[in-house]
Amino acid sequence: MKYKQKIAHGEFDFIDIIKNMFVDTNINNIIGIGDDCAIIPSDDEIIAISTDMLIEDVHFIREATSPYDLGAKSLLVNLSDVAAMGIKPYFSLLSISIPKECREIWMIEFMKGYHSVSKEFGVMLIGGDTTGSIDKIAINVVAIGKGDMKNVKKREDAKVNDRIFVSGVLGQSADGLKDILNKKYNTPNALIHKKPTIAVKEGVWLGKREEVHAMMDISDGIASDIKHILKSSNVSAKINIDKIPTETTIEDAVCGGEDYKLLFTIDHQHAQKIKSKFKEVFNCEIYEIGEIIESQNNNIIWLDNNVEINPKWSGFRHF
Amino acid sequence: MKYKQKIAHGEFDFIDIIKNMFVDTNINNIIGIGDDCAIIPSDDEIIAISTDMLIEDVHFIREATSPYDLGAKSLLVNLSDVAAMGIKPYFSLLSISIPKECREIWMIEFMKGYHSVSKEFGVMLIGGDTTGSIDKIAINVVAIGKGDMKNVKKREDAKVNDRIFVSGVLGQSADGLKDILNKKYNTPNALIHKKPTIAVKEGVWLGKREEVHAMMDISDGIASDIKHILKSSNVSAKINIDKIPTETTIEDAVCGGEDYKLLFTIDHQHAQKIKSKFKEVFNCEIYEIGEIIESQNNNIIWLDNNVEINPKWSGFRHF
Numbered sequence: 001m002k003y004k005q006k007i008a009h010g011e012f013d014f015i016d017i018i019k020n021m022f023v024d025t026n027i028n029n030i031i032g033i034g035d036d037c038a039i040i041p042s043d044d045e046i047i048a049i050s051t052d053m054l055i056e057d058v059h060f061i062r063e064a065t066s067p068y069d070l071g072a073k074s075l076l077v078n079l080s081d082v083a084a085m086g087i088k089p090y091f092s093l094l095s096i097s098i099p100k101e102c103r104e105i106w107m108i109e110f111m112k113g114y115h116s117v118s119k120e121f122g123v124m125l126i127g128g129d130t131t132g133s134i135d136k137i138a139i140n141v142v143a144i145g146k147g148d149m150k151n152v153k154k155r156e157d158a159k160v161n162d163r164i165f166v167s168g169v170l171g172q173s174a175d176g177l178k179d180i181l182n183k184k185y186n187t188p189n190a191l192i193h194k195k196p197t198i199a200v201k202e203g204v205w206l207g208k209r210e211e212v213h214a215m216m217d218i219s220d221g222i223a224s225d226i227k228h229i230l231k232s233s234n235v236s237a238k239i240n241i242d243k244i245p246t247e248t249t250i251e252d253a254v255c256g257g258e259d260y261k262l263l264f265t266i267d268h269q270h271a272q273k274i275k276s277k278f279k280e281v282f283n284c285e286i287y288e289i290g291e292i293i294e295s296q297n298n299n300i301i302w303l304d305n306n307v308e309i310n311p312k313w314s315g316f317r318h319f
Numbered sequence: 320m321k322y323k324q325k326i327a328h329g330e331f332d333f334i335d336i337i338k339n340m341f342v343d344t345n346i347n348n349i350i351g352i353g354d355d356c357a358i359i360p361s362d363d364e365i366i367a368i369s370t371d372m373l374i375e376d377v378h379f380i381r382e383a384t385s386p387y388d389l390g391a392k393s394l395l396v397n398l399s400d401v402a403a404m405g406i407k408p409y410f411s412l413l414s415i416s417i418p419k420e421c422r423e424i425w426m427i428e429f430m431k432g433y434h435s436v437s438k439e440f441g442v443m444l445i446g447g448d449t450t451g452s453i454d455k456i457a458i459n460v461v462a463i464g465k466g467d468m469k470n471v472k473k474r475e476d477a478k479v480n481d482r483i484f485v486s487g488v489l490g491q492s493a494d495g496l497k498d499i500l501n502k503k504y505n506t507p508n509a510l511i512h513k514k515p516t517i518a519v520k521e522g523v524w525l526g527k528r529e530e531v532h533a534m535m536d537i538s539d540g541i542a543s544d545i546k547h548i549l550k551s552s553n554v555s556a557k558i559n560i561d562k563i564p565t566e567t568t569i570e571d572a573v574c575g576g577e578d579y580k581l582l583f584t585i586d587h588q589h590a591q592k593i594k595s596k597f598k599e600v601f602n603c604e605i606y607e608i609g610e611i612i613e614s615q616n617n618n619i620i621w622l623d624n625n626v627e628i629n630p631k632w633s634g635f636r637h638f
Contacts, residue, residue, distance in 0.1 A: 014426070014449055021430055022444045025437045038445035040410065040463070044363040051461060053414040053448045091359065095372040095459045107333070111340055118344045125341045126357035129372045129459075130333055140414045140448075140459035142370060144359070 050081035071113030086207020153215035174256020236295035369400035390432030397462035405526020472534035481584035493575020555614035
């Protein structure tokens with residue numbers, strides 16, 4: 001069983017190759033490969049589009065999850081990408097390839113889970129593709145948002161002195177995955193891994209705050225994810241690991257996959273104001289874990305109670 | 320080897336179940352599940368979105384196709400869906416799940432094929448997802464077009480007395496598939512099956528003609544595909560099989576999959592004018608194969624040299 005296999009050439013090396021190959025098809029004003037979503041500009045409202053693929057025995061184990069939860073998660077992880085750009089998702093498309101034994105009850109239960117999330121977040125299923133498969137299930141979801149260009153939060157917009165925040169406790173999903181691999185399918189953390197809570201309203205609210213600069217969702221662990229912000233914004237970061245909200249090991253908290261919490265930076269003069277307002281609106285905390293500093297190395301300085309440490313942390317790789 | 324397997328519950332039965340389940344998430348003005356594309360309206364230009372999944376050993380055999388041709392075809396079949404709504408495609412997203420042995424040369428060649436089509440049709444790759452797989456390749460492409468709502472050609476717009484047209488010779492792809500299943504991978508028809516010619520410019524041109532009413536692309540054979548037009552428009556059709564352009568058996572021509580020619584109806588008073596203009600512009604023929612008639616049975620009357628026949632033809636089923 002390979003589950004979320006790690007390989008030498010990660011997704012982001014390959015993305016650079018593609019970016020170079022496709023430079024001659026680029027059109028002005030398009031935010032393309034690299035952010036959580038692609039943004040198609042318009043005179044009216046911009047369109048934000050994200051897509052994610054879930055493959056059996058890579059992203060999920062059939063016997064470990066109910067089809068209902070898998071249907072829900074397939075849409076949730078895509079809504080997370082749109083909300084992490086500060087934009088409200090409105091539509092989705094679902095492609096699914098299923099073997100014979102899943103074509104009746106399994107598929108209806110899957111769709112019920114997908115429907116429950118569609119209804120909860122007001123997201124309309126507008127199309128897709130269904131096809132057979134020989135043995136494994138493959139799922140691809142596209143989530144589409146609409147909104148104002150001025151609310152779009154990109155990875156390239158972090159500024160020196162910004163405070164770095166996360167929107168919730170990290171590492172639960174990584175712990176849940178360990179449980180699942182040990183065939184403990186229904187522990188509290190396994191349930192979180194199988195059906196994560198997604199910060200859609202929170203992302204859209206943060207999108208409307210001009211004091212919030214860069215934003216993304218945490219899918220591969222902050223040790224990996226924040227590097228995209230640092231590289232895109234050409235800055236570095238200090239992270240205080242003692243400030244990271246977690247109930248597990250610090251390694252799982254910074255390197256574990258699929259937390260789907262928001263990672264964002266706020267202008268340092270307004271950070272405490274936004275933190276207070278967020279608590280007022282959502283009755284929960286956002287956590288300040290560090291700050292953006294000037295440097296063209298785009299690296300992370302890890303601090304533990306103000307002492308610099310040099311861990312060999314890297315993110316979770318889906319590919 | 321199951322290749323394009325047929326099963327009892329086809330895609331369209333399942334689509335009805337989904338349509339009913341998701342009726343409570345529907346929003347006004349959206350053309351959703353059922354057409355070649357979903358249409359998102361806008362004060363400015365509408366957005367047309369289509370998605371198609373290609374699964375190894377269901378839609379293609381790895382040893383029978385070059386990664387270059389497969390990359391090209393993955394995008395082409397999606398561009399066909401957008402053009403078949405009368406809209407020009409501008410953007411695409413690519414998700415691909417690949418086993419270890421395909422992650423270097425195979426993948427670069429695949430992307431070169433995908434890029435060649437992107438460049439030929441001016442379609443920008445704006446995002447996607449890459450992930451590992453245990454053994455089989457799964458591909459999902461999304462194609463996105465922009466254009467005027469008045470140019471959108473839907474399946475529901477066929478009118479009584481409309482003449483029915485196809486944009487090219489039918490059945491070559493079905494013959495090519497037979498060759499491939501007999502391990503003759505490089506016959507002329509096998510090459511057409513592996514890298515079909517797509518009528519993008521033609522679809523966009525027809526989209527601008529108000530005399531053209533309903534339109535779709537032929538992916539499952541006209542015996543199956545035209546039924547979607549008849550059902551959506553609540554009409555029936557007479558089809559003259561002696562008028563169907565083909566170089567193979569009539570059964571392969573009307574039931575074979577993946578022709579990707581356009582199937583459309585034209586106001587009977589303007590059919591010959593459009594046919595002449597099409598030839599002027601594209602230097603090739605469109606073929607009149609029948610007419611729309613009044614009836615609420617939504618069935619096809621097949622005629623062979625004006626004699627009614629009763630064949631047991633049904634379309635090609637992907638699922």
